[in-house]
Amino acid sequence: xxxxxxxxxxxEFRHVNKTFGDYKACNDISFHVAKGEFFSLLGPSGCxxxxxxxxxxGFEEPDAGGGEVLINGEVVNxxxxxxxxxxxxxxxxxxxxxxxxxxxxxxxxxMKKTPKSEIPxxxxxxxxxxxxxxxxxxxxxxxxxxxxxxxxxxxxxxLVLEPSVLLLDEPLGALxxxxxxxxxxxxxxxxxxxxxxFIFVTHDQEEALTMSDRIAVMSNARxxxxxxxxxxxxxxxxxxxxxxxxxxxFFEGKATGRTADGHGFxxxxxxxxxxxxxxxxxxxxxxxxxxVRPEWLDVLRPEDVPADENALPGxxxxxxxxGETLHVLVKVGERTVAVAVRNEGQLTRPLGFKSGDAVAxxxxxxxxQVLEED
Ligand code: ATP
Numbered sequence: 001x002x003x004x005x006x007x008x009x010x011x012e013f014r015h016v017n018k019t020f021g022d023y024k025a026c027n028d029i030s031f032h033v034a035k036g037e038f039f040s041l042l043g044p045s046g047c048x049x050x051x052x053x054x055x056x057x058g059f060e061e062p063d064a065g066g067g068e069v070l071i072n073g074e075v076v077n078x079x080x081x082x083x084x085x086x087x088x089x090x091x092x093x094x095x096x097x098x099x100x101x102x103x104x105x106x107x108x109x110x111m112k113k114t115p116k117s118e119i120p121x122x123x124x125x126x127x128x129x130x131x132x133x134x135x136x137x138x139x140x141x142x143x144x145x146x147x148x149x150x151x152x153x154x155x156x157x158x159l160v161l162e163p164s165v166l167l168l169d170e171p172l173g174a175l176x177x178x179x180x181x182x183x184x185x186x187x188x189x190x191x192x193x194x195x196x197x198f199i200f201v202t203h204d205q206e207e208a209l210t211m212s213d214r215i216a217v218m219s220n221a222r223x224x225x226x227x228x229x230x231x232x233x234x235x236x237x238x239x240x241x242x243x244x245x246x247x248x249x250f251f252e253g254k255a256t257g258r259t260a261d262g263h264g265f266x267x268x269x270x271x272x273x274x275x276x277x278x279x280x281x282x283x284x285x286x287x288x289x290x291x292v293r294p295e296w297l298d299v300l301r302p303e304d305v306p307a308d309e310n311a312l313p314g315x316x317x318x319x320x321x322x323g324e325t326l327h328v329l330v331k332v333g334e335r336t337v338a339v340a341v342r343n344e345g346q347l348t349r350p351l352g353f354k355s356g357d358a359v360a361x362x363x364x365x366x367x368x369q370v371l372e373e374d
Pocket of ligand 1: 021023025044045046052203
């Protein structure tokens with residue numbers, strides 16, 4: 001349920017399972033989406049995102065005895081798609097090529113037997129929402145539009161129905177990068193402006209981080225982690241999530257004791273000894289795995305490491321110039337650790353290291369994430 005609200009979630013899954021033959025596409029999926037939320041299902045190809053979306057839409061039913069799908073507090077397992085007050089936008093737009101843009105947008109309203117006098121006004125309003133000038137575009141056919149314009153029509157055609165939930169299945173996948181970035185921001189603004197709940201499927205982690213209020217990261221038909229973009233990026237729960245969202249360095253070791261302040265643990269690992277924060281899965285004598293984002297690591301001269309930081313000795317292997325940042329690759333024992341350093345201008349304030357220099361890779365103990373098993 002939405003925090004501080006007595007309204008039921010707009011969409012809720014309770015232990016939903018969906019099997020195709022002997023293949024499980026959704027395995028015990030539970031989540032809820034609050035009114036007005038921008039909620040993304042993110043994961044690699046084949047992890048079950050589209051199946052989850054189709055279960056919401058009513059194009060699929062959960063297995064017999066395989067949990068419940070609720071919309072606005074009501075179980076809808078057996079309800080047809082048109083009974084669910086939803087609209088969907090597909091990756092391939094699915095526009096009718098022989099109909100004009102205005103007829104494409106009006107189509108759903110005509111199917112719902114909306115009074116004829118209402119239709120032109122609603123079509124015009126929907127076109128304005130997606131920033132398409134009706135005077136210029138209403139009479140054109142889809143073939144006379146660019147890819148980005150077709151995507152806007154697909155969006156207008158869904159929004160004109162005033163759905164309580166808008167389902168979007170990789171809707172920006174066919175657009176070039178620049179247009180995709182523009183549309184990402186526009187979709188996010190539309191979501192806030194209209195107050196409509198958006199459920200968005202994507203395999204693009206950056207897209208999900210940019211747009212979403214919350215993200216469900218899916219892996220192998222399950223939700224691996226559900227949280228805000230910051231929670232997912234800064235506290236990935238498992239190695240899969242840490243790898244899938246952004247870049248990370250992984251370290252393994254054994255917890256050998258408590259830290260001096262008694263809050264965390266000391267780990268004996270490859271490359272040396274370091275401290276980690278308290279975490280319920282860690283106990284003395286147990287193996288631990290941690291992840292540290294490249295931008296949370298520092299590369300320092302060994303004598304410059306602050307006393308309260310972890311440091312592993314290594315040798316600079318390579319420096320990669322990326323513009324905004326530099327990636328310093330450091331050989332620590334047998335492995336390579338990536339450290340992202342802000343580029344302060346190599347022509348004016350060059351980095352003080354070169355390949356072969358002896359350095360330390362350092363980080364604050366609280367800046368590593370203790371991972372659970374996948
Ligand atoms: P993608 O990003 O590639 O679209 P996805 O995460 O959306 O992937 P789904 O389309 O939900 O994945 O599919 C999950 C799994 O279920 C896949 O292995 C797929 O082959 C299988 N699957 C989906 N629909 C069917 C079906 N109707 N019959 C049989 N198997 C199916």
